[in-house]
Amino acid sequence: MRIPPFALERFQSIHEHQVEINLTESGVEPLDVGELLGAEGTDLLLDQPLAYTQSNGTPELRAAIAATLPGVTDAEVLVANGGAEANFVTCWRLIEPGDEVVVMQPNYGQAHGLAEGFGAIVRPWPLREERSGPAPRWAPDLDELRALVTDRTKLIAVCNPNNPTGTRLTEAEVAGVCEIADRHGVWVLSDEIYRGSERDGVETPSAWRRTERVVVTGGLSKAYGLPGLRIGWAIAARDVAADLWCRRDYTTIAPSALSDRLARHALAPPRRTALLERTRRMIAANFPIVGAWLGAHAGKLAWVPPEAGAIGFVRYAHDIGSTALADRLRQTEGVLVVPGDHFSLDGWLRIGYGGRAASLREGLARLDRVLAELPLAAAPSPAGS
Template identity: 35%
Template structure:
């Protein structure tokens, strides 16, 4: 079965084809650096041919991926991919077959549902508890397991709510994977931007069935590099994913790998995360005040990451998002229907000054007060 479009991407395609919005209340990544920020550390004689060192990716970059995740694993436990999305795609394609069951969270990253449908696997969604701040109950995940379950796919921090799975609950999930021999894939693209506690451990270090995916896209604002990874203790998983990648993107973006390698140097990484955390925390404070003061909105403030879900009273999220996108408001936010939640909107703290967030919030408030949505 062919891969079909999911609601999130469909909405983005439709809305970006129209006149570009003037303001954004929903940027999902930190302010992006510029190429000039890396030029002093790039070798002008760098060949743009494949680096030839390894089909798994630049060896020094793979080591930096392990270091930033706090994992004491060999570099061959890492495969460099075109973002976390490709890492997830390779895993879905290689580890699932027709008739298998895939457990995931709801709300969660919609790629899991799209790929389950394409593979003709059965998607089993475990609801997060909105009343308890979008908590995911490990026991509910355990109850969803059947003899046909082959994978559990989660995001930590959760996309789109920003709820963290703490270490003790990750341990419970790892025990489920161990007990049943199920692959436990955790997408950690927002790791490093925690507001309510320490960064939880990467799942690849907690169980041989754990697979961590991540990228430089969100916390470092380097989405355009398309540089991500998967980490797994099982060599066959890495090899199978590499084989599938050979038939799609084949090898990695050499320049992107070298820039990512620079970005993940300890001193650079600490400085970049520091800036992203300072800006993100300030913007989240502003969003929290806005939601608190706006009578038609409510939310659970994200524990990590740069996005969260706000519940809307009196209308559905998509009607509000489309009205806000139209003149005279010209402001973008993502409707919760992209995640199967029609009464919500996704708001974000990323993007920096270019997002014109303050102006966008004023327009959203005016629209909500106008009675037009």
């Protein structure tokens, strides 16, 4: 099996700890252990045996994860090492050579790369920048999805809220995706790792239980600000969750005992609410910084204001490819952003704005310096057109 390189992840891991200002993070500034433990302090950790834990996650942690969606039982939850492992075992379980896999586009590249690696044919389902409605958004086209799904389709992979655009599907759109899948006996993988980080506080509608064949993945890395815990999950019907667990015995066996313990602490109800509020507060505080910066460059830079997550997908009108622009910014100014090329959309940059305000301001000012040296190619034009 040949697997395509995961360009986004590799680019970040090579450069993010080398640059002065990292604007590639898609989550907010992470908590440290002391901040997460709060008044209870480190005592909570001292008697935690550094043993193997139950390999699909402790019953307490699975119950806490189950409580994040209505009607989930803990037997339907598999704890994984990050959302990444949850997505991996799901794709491994569902995708076989020759299958067709419909993948929302743009998207975090994992499902796309794995589908290719497992020998499937990928059919991109594009979101398009739409400016005609009351508020601009990255809109899906369900008719287009209907046309893409055939009897050869095995899986539809969506990311909701979406990375990199921060767009959120509506209730009707989520229902529509699941109805189309159901009609063809197709699986839905709904990566909902950004759910809970909505700017307006209205939680993204989940795909959970809208069809029998659905796996919802999530984790603590984005909406909860705890990526270093490496705790993610897959939620699926009991027999499927059992299959995923079986696969996981071959990958990493169990989550780290310390992480399982800290994750239980994070998801205890009042703390869970407080963590999500912290994330939304940080996003709300920094959003106007990017908004004002874009306002000062009208006609040259534009975005569809993201609804969730700490990421903005910014279109530029300058005459340079996105990888070359990101490289130049990194080499000359020590600032890291993700090139749109990593989402198969050149002419765009993904800017993470969930970090410290001062770094964000400085990073954008340095990006200004680089852009000022570049000629304009054209006025920014809508994506997907």
